[in-house]
Amino acid sequence: MSATTSTPDLDTRPAAAAERPVPGGPVSGQPVPGRPVLEVEGLRVTVGRGRTEAVREVSFTVRAGEAVGLVGESGSGKTLTCRAVLGLPAAGVSATADTLDLGGTDLLGLDGPGWQRLRGSRLGAVFQDPGSYLNPSLTVGRQLAEPLRAHGGLNRTEARRRAVELFDSVGLRDPEAVYDRYPHELSGGMLQRVLIAIAVGGDPDLLVADEATTALDTVVQAEVLDLLARLRTERGLGLLLVSHDLAVVAEVTDRLLVFYAGEVVEDGPTAEVVASPAHPYTEALLAVAGLGDHRRGPLPVIPGHPPAPGEAPTGCRFAPRCEYAAEACTGAPVALLPRGEGRAVRCRRADELTLGPERPATT
Amino acid sequence: ACGGTTVAPSGSADAAGSSGTLKWGWALPTSWDPVFSSAGWDVHVLSLVYAGLTKLDESGKAVPALAASWKYDADGTRLTFTLRPGLAFEDGSPLDATAVKKSLDRGRTDPKSLVAPQLTQVKQVLAPDATTVVLELSSPDYQLPNLLAGKTGLVVNPKAFEVDAAALASKPAGAGPFSLVSYVQNSKAVLKRNPQYWDAGSIKLENFEVYPLPDAATVVSGLQSGQFDVAQIPGSQVEAAKAAGLEVQEIPSLVVAVLDVNTTKAPFDNPDVVEALKFAIDREALVKTQLFGHGEVNYQPFPKGYVGHDPGSEDLFRYDPDKARALLAKAGHPDGVDLTLTTTAAQGLPEQVQAQLKQVGIRANIEVIPAAQATQIVYVQHSKALFTDQFAGRDSAAQAFQVLFGEQGLMNPGRSTPPELAAAVKQVSRTPLDSPDYPKALQAATAVAVRTMPNVFLYSVPRLLARRRSVSAIPAFTVVQRFEGVKVG
Amino acid sequence: MSGAALPVPAGRAAGWVARRAVRTPRSAGRVLASAVTVFLLSSVLTFGLGAVSDANPAAAVLGETATPADIARLDHEFGLDRPLWAQFGSWLGHAVQGDLGRSWFTTLPVTDSITAALPVDLSMAGLALLFAVLLGSAAGIAAALRPGGRLDRVVTALCTLLGTLPAFVVAIGLITLVAVQLRLLPSGGYVPLDQDPAEWLRYALLPALALSLDAAAGIARQLRTSLVGALRENYATGAVMRGLSRRRVLFGHVLRNAAGPAVTVLGMSVPMLIGGAVVTERIFNLPGIAQLSLRAAEQHDVPVIQGTLLVTVAVVLVANLAVDAGLLALNPAARRAPSPAGAR
Amino acid sequence: MTTSVAAPEDPLLDVRDLRVAFEPGTPVLDGVDLAVRAGEVLGVIGETGSGKTTLARAVVGLAPVAAGRITVDGLDRTALRGRALRDARRAGTVQYMFQDPLRSLDPDLTVLRLVGQPLAITGVPVEERRHRVLAALDLVGLDHALADRRPAQLSGGQRQRVALARAIVTRPRLLLADEPVSALDASSRNHVLRLLDELRGELGLAVVLISHDLDSLAGVADRLAVLYRGRVVESGPTDAVLRSPLHPYTALLAASAPGGGPARHAELAVLRSAATRPPAASGCAFAHRCPFADAACAPRPEFRTPAADRAAACHHAPDWRTRLAA
Amino acid sequence: MLRRPVVALSLAVLAAVALLAVLGGRLAPLDPLAQDTAQLLRGPSAEHLLGTDYLGRDVLSRLLAGTGLSVAAAVEAVGAALLLGVLPGLASVRFSAPLAWLSLRAVDALMTLPFALFAIAAVGVLGNGLHQAMLALGVLLAPLFFRVARAAALGLDRAQYVEAAELMGAGRLTVLRTHVWRKVLPTVAVTAAHALATSLLTVASLTFLGIGVQPPAPTWGGMLAGDLGFLAQQPWAPALPAALIMLTVGALNLLADALQDADPAGSADPAGGRGSERPADGPSALRKTTEREESHERHHVHA
Numbered sequence A: 001m002s003a004t005t006s007t008p009d010l011d012t013r014p015a016a017a018a019e020r021p022v023p024g025g026p027v028s029g030q031p032v033p034g035r036p037v038l039e040v041e042g043l044r045v046t047v048g049r050g051r052t053e054a055v056r057e058v059s060f061t062v063r064a065g066e067a068v069g070l071v072g073e074s075g076s077g078k079t080l081t082c083r084a085v086l087g088l089p090a091a092g093v094s095a096t097a098d099t100l101d102l103g104g105t106d107l108l109g110l111d112g113p114g115w116q117r118l119r120g121s122r123l124g125a126v127f128q129d130p131g132s133y134l135n136p137s138l139t140v141g142r143q144l145a146e147p148l149r150a151h152g153g154l155n156r157t158e159a160r161r162r163a164v165e166l167f168d169s170v171g172l173r174d175p176e177a178v179y180d181r182y183p184h185e186l187s188g189g190m191l192q193r194v195l196i197a198i199a200v201g202g203d204p205d206l207l208v209a210d211e212a213t214t215a216l217d218t219v220v221q222a223e224v225l226d227l228l229a230r231l232r233t234e235r236g237l238g239l240l241l242v243s244h245d246l247a248v249v250a251e252v253t254d255r256l257l258v259f260y261a262g263e264v265v266e267d268g269p270t271a272e273v274v275a276s277p278a279h280p281y282t283e284a285l286l287a288v289a290g291l292g293d294h295r296r297g298p299l300p301v302i303p304g305h306p307p308a309p310g311e312a313p314t315g316c317r318f319a320p321r322c323e324y325a326a327e328a329c330t331g332a333p334v335a336l337l338p339r340g341e342g343r344a345v346r347c348r349r350a351d352e353l354t355l356g357p358e359r360p361a362t363t
Numbered sequence B: 001a002c003g004g005t006t007v008a009p010s011g012s013a014d015a016a017g018s019s020g021t022l023k024w025g026w027a028l029p030t031s032w033d034p035v036f037s038s039a040g041w042d043v044h045v046l047s048l049v050y051a052g053l054t055k056l057d058e059s060g061k062a063v064p065a066l067a068a069s070w071k072y073d074a075d076g077t078r079l080t081f082t083l084r085p086g087l088a089f090e091d092g093s094p095l096d097a098t099a100v101k102k103s104l105d106r107g108r109t110d111p112k113s114l115v116a117p118q119l120t121q122v123k124q125v126l127a128p129d130a131t132t133v134v135l136e137l138s139s140p141d142y143q144l145p146n147l148l149a150g151k152t153g154l155v156v157n158p159k160a161f162e163v164d165a166a167a168l169a170s171k172p173a174g175a176g177p178f179s180l181v182s183y184v185q186n187s188k189a190v191l192k193r194n195p196q197y198w199d200a201g202s203i204k205l206e207n208f209e210v211y212p213l214p215d216a217a218t219v220v221s222g223l224q225s226g227q228f229d230v231a232q233i234p235g236s237q238v239e240a241a242k243a244a245g246l247e248v249q250e251i252p253s254l255v256v257a258v259l260d261v262n263t264t265k266a267p268f269d270n271p272d273v274v275e276a277l278k279f280a281i282d283r284e285a286l287v288k289t290q291l292f293g294h295g296e297v298n299y300q301p302f303p304k305g306y307v308g309h310d311p312g313s314e315d316l317f318r319y320d321p322d323k324a325r326a327l328l329a330k331a332g333h334p335d336g337v338d339l340t341l342t343t344t345a346a347q348g349l350p351e352q353v354q355a356q357l358k359q360v361g362i363r364a365n366i367e368v369i370p371a372a373q374a375t376q377i378v379y380v381q382h383s384k385a386l387f388t389d390q391f392a393g394r395d396s397a398a399q400a401f402q403v404l405f406g407e408q409g410l411m412n413p414g415r416s417t418p419p420e421l422a423a424a425v426k427q428v429s430r431t432p433l434d435s436p437d438y439p440k441a442l443q444a445a446t447a448v449a450v451r452t453m454p455n456v457f458l459y460s461v462p463r464l465l466a467r468r469r470s471v472s473a474i475p476a477f478t479v480v481q482r483f484e485g486v487k488v489g
Numbered sequence C: 001m002s003g004a005a006l007p008v009p010a011g012r013a014a015g016w017v018a019r020r021a022v023r024t025p026r027s028a029g030r031v032l033a034s035a036v037t038v039f040l041l042s043s044v045l046t047f048g049l050g051a052v053s054d055a056n057p058a059a060a061v062l063g064e065t066a067t068p069a070d071i072a073r074l075d076h077e078f079g080l081d082r083p084l085w086a087q088f089g090s091w092l093g094h095a096v097q098g099d100l101g102r103s104w105f106t107t108l109p110v111t112d113s114i115t116a117a118l119p120v121d122l123s124m125a126g127l128a129l130l131f132a133v134l135l136g137s138a139a140g141i142a143a144a145l146r147p148g149g150r151l152d153r154v155v156t157a158l159c160t161l162l163g164t165l166p167a168f169v170v171a172i173g174l175i176t177l178v179a180v181q182l183r184l185l186p187s188g189g190y191v192p193l194d195q196d197p198a199e200w201l202r203y204a205l206l207p208a209l210a211l212s213l214d215a216a217a218g219i220a221r222q223l224r225t226s227l228v229g230a231l232r233e234n235y236a237t238g239a240v241m242r243g244l245s246r247r248r249v250l251f252g253h254v255l256r257n258a259a260g261p262a263v264t265v266l267g268m269s270v271p272m273l274i275g276g277a278v279v280t281e282r283i284f285n286l287p288g289i290a291q292l293s294l295r296a297a298e299q300h301d302v303p304v305i306q307g308t309l310l311v312t313v314a315v316v317l318v319a320n321l322a323v324d325a326g327l328l329a330l331n332p333a334a335r336r337a338p339s340p341a342g343a344r
Numbered sequence D: 001m002t003t004s005v006a007a008p009e010d011p012l013l014d015v016r017d018l019r020v021a022f023e024p025g026t027p028v029l030d031g032v033d034l035a036v037r038a039g040e041v042l043g044v045i046g047e048t049g050s051g052k053t054t055l056a057r058a059v060v061g062l063a064p065v066a067a068g069r070i071t072v073d074g075l076d077r078t079a080l081r082g083r084a085l086r087d088a089r090r091a092g093t094v095q096y097m098f099q100d101p102l103r104s105l106d107p108d109l110t111v112l113r114l115v116g117q118p119l120a121i122t123g124v125p126v127e128e129r130r131h132r133v134l135a136a137l138d139l140v141g142l143d144h145a146l147a148d149r150r151p152a153q154l155s156g157g158q159r160q161r162v163a164l165a166r167a168i169v170t171r172p173r174l175l176l177a178d179e180p181v182s183a184l185d186a187s188s189r190n191h192v193l194r195l196l197d198e199l200r201g202e203l204g205l206a207v208v209l210i211s212h213d214l215d216s217l218a219g220v221a222d223r224l225a226v227l228y229r230g231r232v233v234e235s236g237p238t239d240a241v242l243r244s245p246l247h248p249y250t251a252l253l254a255a256s257a258p259g260g261g262p263a264r265h266a267e268l269a270v271l272r273s274a275a276t277r278p279p280a281a282s283g284c285a286f287a288h289r290c291p292f293a294d295a296a297c298a299p300r301p302e303f304r305t306p307a308a309d310r311a312a313a314c315h316h317a318p319d320w321r322t323r324l325a326a
Numbered sequence E: 001m002l003r004r005p006v007v008a009l010s011l012a013v014l015a016a017v018a019l020l021a022v023l024g025g026r027l028a029p030l031d032p033l034a035q036d037t038a039q040l041l042r043g044p045s046a047e048h049l050l051g052t053d054y055l056g057r058d059v060l061s062r063l064l065a066g067t068g069l070s071v072a073a074a075v076e077a078v079g080a081a082l083l084l085g086v087l088p089g090l091a092s093v094r095f096s097a098p099l100a101w102l103s104l105r106a107v108d109a110l111m112t113l114p115f116a117l118f119a120i121a122a123v124g125v126l127g128n129g130l131h132q133a134m135l136a137l138g139v140l141l142a143p144l145f146f147r148v149a150r151a152a153a154l155g156l157d158r159a160q161y162v163e164a165a166e167l168m169g170a171g172r173l174t175v176l177r178t179h180v181w182r183k184v185l186p187t188v189a190v191t192a193a194h195a196l197a198t199s200l201l202t203v204a205s206l207t208f209l210g211i212g213v214q215p216p217a218p219t220w221g222g223m224l225a226g227d228l229g230f231l232a233q234q235p236w237a238p239a240l241p242a243a244l245i246m247l248t249v250g251a252l253n254l255l256a257d258a259l260q261d262a263d264p265a266g267s268a269d270p271a272g273g274r275g276s277e278r279p280a281d282g283p284s285a286l287r288k289t290t291e292r293e294e295s296h297e298r299h300h301v302h303a
């Protein structure tokens, strides 16, 4: 069965491949720290036949070695944003942007083969439910070796050797045995490691991890998060991490984007945002999450529901649920304005309010 | 078995001009053993590989075949055949009187023989010398030379049935114009010219292939595309065949369409109803629609031109719906009558007959029975009142009478024969075929039969043969189709 | 849906069953048990069909001259005076040894008739199967490449159209066009494969094509549906994310997973191709099993009816086993089995 | 059904030495003991596949019990069969909330019918049924306007609340909630947890709450039971178990939760350090992953109670913590 | 659903056919059985809008009058199949393992029998008539319904909401009524539409072989088969019944496909939830009638 795929049908780039560092080995050609690997400006995503705007005006930058987190309630547009970056909009979804740049490559107007060259080499992704992203009838090793051969121009034995090394580098024990396993023979944690190995196999500049740890239990989740952190420092990888679990994001990321109803409502260094949120929604979110606080106590909630796409109010979208909402909040759309060093917030009353993490939200 | 397609022109010194292959779309036999063949139409194919003491000429008269001559004794109970000298079976073994005797005896005495009933009057067969065969009869019967031209008289090589009689079913052993090279059931039979045949000189075809008859819808395209050289076609395809550049021959045959009537079943237990039935049918219309005009209205079992055809019975029951209605009323059915018309294929004739009967108040309900069960249901159990049938004719006229009208007659479901008819038929059997009285006796019997018997004859069905232009005309044999003189190419 | 549904390993219990599953004695035994049971049940049905018919050999063989004594003699000769179960037992017993009795009508051994007819069906069905697979998968894949695109709509329309035509209309249409109008191929008849392969092909092309169109349409539709479905699955996205080309994703990943239902459809069309081609055989004058059995049915030749049905069932069962093996080969990992707990 | 009032200290749910095996020889639950009192929330935690769902399903009679006893309110549920089982179920004293609300709610039925179903089955007349359904919806904080919607038209949190409403409409005494919040974002999660908390107060419910999420459990559970490979390895008051675990696995779990800080990280490093061996067939279930495992761990550990209300099944319970610090 | 043009068109065609089936005889301008030997196989004329057939009958009238019988025949076969297939299929879910296995093998056995061959043989035994042929066809179609119903019911039997109902103490009938029936129905309807199409075609083919015909009452299949004998005279004649068959069969198939494509799980999930979560069993998993049944059956657990 394994004898069939012999020739990669893409342009193979043996020269480039040969230069690629072996995972775990000395990191060469590492991007200059701080060099942007992903620049997004004015991203808009519409869904459905009515082209309802589900994400609007999203701008952010991921630098080499930096981890950027996207947080927000369910349905706030985190996945749509990631998929737009990955060039994988679902059926009925379309994305436009002013800038969409991956380390110098303009992603806008990239054609099929262009995306192919990026994916599996400079762009990697991991999702929730890792098992479903692997072909159930091929061994996981073969699925890792396949892009190595297609993109890296390795031959069968080289690809296998490299794949085993990669498996080893993501902390899979007995990588030789894992190579010949089928997806259903591996646990969720192992599958997520396999996906990560595949994602970093092409030595990407950017790794997108959308809810990559959500279905895992805490022990495994912690292991996977550690792995991501390690890869980031070792390879200078830019990480875009999505989760609705603020605790996870707070622990892993450098920067934080808080999404609400398709908009970024707050943007800033994670530690600062967590310590002193500037937007009432961020504050509520922090309060609700109760970061790492294992004490009995009243459980705070944010009253009401986030609006469905297209049904958000014209003014501040959070206003109907905001305990600080005032007359001014409902009129015109609110702009995302810079606030201090490297921070921005989308709130009319940002300057008037003093918000804090410990302030419990309304019950 | 017999291998390959290699054409062997060996030993055909007398086969000057024989060549080519004729592909005939007809029907393959139920068995290649004439004694066990169970279908009437098999005789055409069996006659390709077997020969009889006699054969029938184009008009149906017995003429010499293996026997160069024959003669009856004075009281008609002893028939002596004189064989041609030097006859041989296809495998080369001699065909002498002993062989003929063994073959006839097998047909008479084999417990499963299907021809035995036709030979019941033969007391014994003698072979006094190599070329003389004597049949001793229990009663005078001048029909035997005719009868022996058919399946009953086809001579089978004793060597074959003495060794393995069952093998004959797929491997004929005869002395006919052709011999079988290969046979695939339901597919085709490949024959080659038999140089040993007594009349091999008149066989101009080197090879002969027989195929099952194709569907009416595709037969013409089969001929056009060269799948067949000759094939029987239905009347509806005549125009198409001609349009496709094929030659179409209309050969008169003994086949006649007929309704079998069971006079023991109501309402036919009343003779007036039977007569009403005869008048109620518009045979002209039937010929027009069923045969597309290629055929003739007929009120009797024999076609025009055959010795048995009675000129006095032409137009006997000309379509007369009023009379039919009157007869029905007379029979006590003024408001019409209900009956069941049994058939094996409902489309066409039965539909039309049904519609015609409706005109005179006979409400016929069509019932379809499987063709194979027809024998059992209609002929053996006599359980049906009215059945659409076709009579294929017989080699001997007396035999035809027996089948149609005899007390044990297959197509006489009522199982009764009026004495005057029996007498007339007896007279036929007792009249030598070459006697000048013979036609008169036969026609008299026909006249009695059509007036006293319930069978409703409808029309004669010609044998419609379409052929490619490369094939010379097919001789018009009324009873058994023969291919003497036919050429290809 | 196939005959002996081979137990496709599924569920937690089978989670560990990997590609060696095909060869484990347990599943092999189960497959065999299934196949044998199906065969037995089919043979009961087949035999029962003859048994409930009131047909008897006397009617077929003796015809017009039958007397009650004759009928009784023949019934005895054919063993019809024994109890049904005994008849069934000896019939099946002989059948598995290759003896299907003798035709009532021609007195030829049924086995011989079938042996003569079967190659016709097998070679024709084989060719038709080839056509069906080639045409069907080409059309199905082409349509799935761009769901809703022009090609997709053309293929779908064509499949729908083919599905609405009775088989004989297709066959006669092909004859009229190819054999009569274009005079490319003969309109009917048959030359055995072992006699002259080239001639065989000339004769077989048209009927095989007529036979295959329906199956091809079925395969195309099924393949298209499952391909489109599979392309939406996460693992297809996963393959795309690995930077594989569309072609590679389709052929290397999606096709093998999506081919299952199409292969099943293929398996289901085997009975149609082998025994169900009555109309095609009739129109093209092929001396196959279906013709044999149609004729036998018309003549109430019970041994032949039973024999042809039984042999067809056997062939179909074998074909089904092949399909099942094919499915397993396509899908060695017994997909959808949830990951066994504690595998770390 | 026994109606004799149990003494308050008597547990409402009492599971003794429960053994569940889907296939003979490989038990999924192996000697589980549990007790929950009325008005108490017992949190069950453990890694994927450790048998949490199976435990809950065994209690309601959906998993094959190989050995052991499950009594609810003094009635042995394992002994019930046929009619008696159906009658016990119709009484509605025990309710089970499935792990996945979308799958356990018939997509074709409206909220009204879904929640009313247990009442319909017991033959409650339509009017009363409607009344009680709306009351239940009120109790879980769902708008009456949602009563005519179908599951697909609800948000995840709303669905979870519908499932909860269906569970409490029969006024149960015991509720088994299988990961009721794992599919929800933090706000919705807290909504549901608060509801559970309120209900046990108002209805005197005993709740078994299964979850991965330590935060959730910390919020509402009075006591915790930690499951590992089909065995309860530790149990005790929530706070105490999470702060000072007696079992290394519990410690690993607690330390793995995000947001722990540097101290936790050091602890984690030690706890994870063991090289994985294949799990032993007998003895301590955790030994193969345990950094403290040694020859002493070969026999199966007893369930010991070093302090009041606390218990752990670990041979090194008294001393591993010191080795951790070392 | 209704707004999709394919569905609307199919339904329109089927409604027209149904109307014809009911009213066809009354709409016929002439007596469909009246023969006129003076006008055999004529082309269209003012008197006979679609010409006459081989017995001079009015083709238009026959087509109209034939609708009823053709449709009734197909409905008869499918009705028999439904009866013989669906109920046992639903019931088989509760069979004991050996009985279920045996019933499946029996169904397999029926399915391995080649369709046409069996129909021919059965008609030979039962007698040659439309009803007999349809009954035979019904028997052969029944396994399809058995499989479909069983698969659907099996999937549902494992569905959590059925388990939930059992936990409430619901009896089997209640479960069947409230949960199973409605989910099985669409699948059965899809299969029935396909089966109707199949039986219309099969009737036509059998008629061509001379099986199951009942003249003079016209049927589409009968007319089509009959007309093929007169291609030389009227090459276009078979096109008329063929077109009716094609239209009806096509409409049925398209409708079935559309029903199948309407993915119930695909309906919008307004509240978001997590994108990839979808019920793994439930009706959407039952859509493929060709799907193999899982070999291992559910553990029946009643502690």
Ligand SMILES: Nc1ncnc2c1ncn2[C@@H]1O[C@H](COP(=O)(O)OP(=O)(O)OP(=O)(O)O)[C@@H](O)[C@H]1O
Residues within 6 Å of the ligand: A047, A048, A054, A072, A073, A074, A075, A076, A077, A078, A079, A080, A081, A090, A091, A092, A093, A244, A308, A309, E269, E270, E271, E272, E273, E274, E275
């Ligand atoms: N293919 C689609 N068609 C229509 N609407 C969509 C589609 N995909 C997403 N949406 C809608 O867009 C909004 C944002 O969805 P998205 O998946 O980005 O949310 P999210 O932030 O990732 O939420 P979660 O935490 O639940 O994953 C939601 O309201 C969702 O319903």
Ligand SMILES: Nc1ncnc2c1ncn2[C@@H]1O[C@H](COP(=O)(O)OP(=O)(O)OP(=O)(O)O)[C@@H](O)[C@H]1O
Residues within 6 Å of the ligand: C012, C013, C340, C341, C342, D022, D023, D028, D046, D047, D048, D049, D050, D051, D052, D053, D054, D055, E299
């Ligand atoms: N019906 C079943 N048949 C066979 N094995 C089963 C069955 N149900 C569960 N198991 C097995 O029992 C073990 C425990 O499963 P269970 O669902 O109880 O775990 P869990 O703790 O609830 O896990 P999760 O956190 O993933 O929900 C697993 O190994 C599982 O594979």
Ligand SMILES: [Mg+2]
Residues within 6 Å of the ligand: A078, A079, A080, A210, A211, E275
């Ligand atoms: Mg998301």
Ligand SMILES: [Mg+2]
Residues within 6 Å of the ligand: D052, D053, D054, D099, D178
């Ligand atoms: Mg669980």
